[in-house]
Amino acid sequence: MLKIENLHVSVEDTEILKGIDLEIRPGEVHAIMGPNGSGKSTLASIIAGRDDYEVSAGGIQFLGEDLLELDPEDRARMGLFLAFQYPVEIPGVNNLYFLKAALNAQRKARGEDELDAMEFWELVTERMRRVQMDEAFLKRPVNEGFSGGEKKRNEILQMSVLEPRFAVLDETDSGLDIDALKTVADGVNAMRSPERGFLVITHYQRLLDYIVPDVVHVMMDGRIVRTGDKDLAKALEAEGYALFRENPEPAIAQHA
């Protein structure tokens, strides 16, 4: 469903991604692990449609379409979702209004009926229970004054409401205590299905104890240097990234 081929990306003449190949099929959960500065978040931003990067070679296909040609809103309407590493605060726009506007924009684009206030309320409150968020958050401006953990829960809430076909979770675990981490993981696991794909980007192995991936990639310096199963994450936890720094191996594109 998502196919990345030889993706090269730079920012102001500095190459950040140096040839990424990755394919994720429906139903699969892939994890990308890597140290700070390895290019993980750049990859997430490129997929979601940030335009302050330059793609110098390669491309991304999503559901058979050239993803890089699409505006961010069109990507979302096709069913792509990014849980932000740093969710943006939007003063003055309340969470309920924002979520309803987003869902209805997507439904409209897909030719589905928009939900009215009542239908939406039922949906959103049901999904809030799933991520253990209080209804009071709906009345508050989007992410404004939320704690780190509340912001991340809010991302998962949005994902649960929008029900994307493919979701990228960009360091959703960072800054979460263990209870919040479990809640977030439960929210993701509840959505796993044979039709839906996930790309989980993380710095730590811990998250992958709760969201068990099918495939794990190790990213270093803009390249995927190792691909394996969930045990690779454990090995990484035990031995650290230094192993890959000293003995860089060519990428094994298991699923290419």
Added chain:
Amino acid sequence: MAELADILEHPFQAEFQKLPGRQDPALIQQLRQSGVQRFTELGLPHRRQEAWRFTDLSAFTGHQYPLAQPVPLAADRLPVRSSADAIRLVFVNGYYSPSLSDDLSALPHGVTVTTLSAAAIEQTDALTSALGQAPTVADYPFVALNDALFTDGVVVHIAAGAVLETPLELVYHTHGQAIAAYPRNLIVLERGAQATVIEEHQGQGRYFTCPQTEILLADAAVCRYHKLQQEADEAWHLGSLRCYLSRDSQLSAHLLSAGGRLSRTEIIARLDGEGADCEFNGLSLVEDGQLVDYHACMEHAKPHGSSRQMFKSILNGKSRAVFDGLIKVVEQAQKTDASQTCRNLLLSRQALANANPRLEILADDVKCAHGATIGYLDPDALFYLRSRGISEAEAHSMLVFAFANEQLESLDSPGLRQRLEALLVERYYPSNL
């Protein structure tokens, strides 16, 4: 009237002779004379003066603006009522229009609302003890000009402990070409009294209006005051708002500027009793060719006072917003808590905003914060909304609307809030109508 002779060379000279002031009581005559004198001394502003550096009046000062005469106005020209029970008084070209105004005979006990002209004839206590007594802006010539030339307006007096539950809505409509109107209001709340006053300015034509409002709050009085400036596109609005706060009194003000070619309101508030508290929320919707200017001065004269200023502007096309805010804290005003924020959202590359926050603090145990921002829409917020499937245009509208709408959050007149929200939706978020 020797002072009048002094300004004969001035473009405003003709007006003084036309004023219906011969029957004025001595108090008003003195006020007018002192206004003439001060205006003559100050003269009209020019950009070499620090206070007018960014606000160019040269297109205004080149013309004469004869004193407006009363004209009839069709009732459908009036704005929608802010609430069904609002008590409305209407002034056209600075003169009272009884036929467009509500009956004032059934006001609650302790509440007196009269026209200034009637109060002058009756020489009511409210007028004789309070008119011209609020702190003034000595170097602002338009206070002096209004002192000299005011025609009519409203005198509100709320007796100690009395509460006016329904909002009082004062509508000033100016209509004509190259004419001038000088409305004037006096709002006096005695100890523990409460009232809500909405002052609205609108009109048709290329006119000049120079309104002045004084608000005097005795101990523990609570006043909500809202000024809506929605003048005609070609109008000049040079107004002033002078406030005096005694111990534990509260003033909550919302100021909207959404019209006029050039509008400036000079605000002064003196917190002259312990625990006095005031807030000024300004919202300026500035379109191509317009300029909106607020000069605000908070004078903390006693301990434990608090003041909050939050002025926001949204600038479109080739437009300009000017804000100059001063927090003054005298030596004895310890434990003052004052904040001042000015935020400008630029929607065009040609828009320009000037923010000049100033502090003059002589006390050593105070909390004073100030800040100013000038910028475009946050690209991260736009991207965030778009990444959820919201179109770029919709995201844009949503953010601009939100920026403005936040200023209405502290507005506790539901009817007025609804009206202003509708105005913001119409202007910035039409897809949400």
